[in-house]
Amino acid sequence: MSSHRMPRPHPVLRVLLLLLFVRPRVEVSRQVLVVTLGWSFRVAVPRGAIQAVDSVPWRRHSIGAHGWRGRWLVNTTPGPLVRIRVEPATTGRVLGVPVRIRELTLSIDDVAAFLTDLR
Numbered sequence: 001m002s003s004h005r006m007p008r009p010h011p012v013l014r015v016l017l018l019l020l021f022v023r024p025r026v027e028v029s030r031q032v033l034v035v036t037l038g039w040s041f042r043v044a045v046p047r048g049a050i051q052a053v054d055s056v057p058w059r060r061h062s063i064g065a066h067g068w069r070g071r072w073l074v075n076t077t078p079g080p081l082v083r084i085r086v087e088p089a090t091t092g093r094v095l096g097v098p099v100r101i102r103e104l105t106l107s108i109d110d111v112a113a114f115l116t117d118l119r
Helices: 011-019 111-118
Strands: 002-004 024-028 032-037 041-046 050-056 064-068 071-075 081-094 097-107
Touching: 024 111, 041 071, 041 097, 050 111, 081 111
Parallel strands: 071 097
Antiparallel strands: 002 024, 024 032, 032 041, 041 081, 050 081, 064 071, 081 097
């Protein structure tokens, strides 16, 4: 299993995340990709369900875990970002509520290493 760091957030946001006990984590094993943002977001994507992984050229100004209709963004900084397409869709949890995930965009420190791990 290998772990990948999400980029360090802005110092003010980092303090807020620490106060809320939110620790971002991205782990890749032969069977599953696990992404968590503390207690607020969690998904375990089976490796066989990962259809495509690409780096994303654009940046997002929002921070956290948010999505709609199966498309989720989980980030600690505006970028760099990677997009993972999942088929069949898998179930994750946001604040304990189950959600369907068919596309997951993440902020990742070392995009090249992450892409190599997943391909």
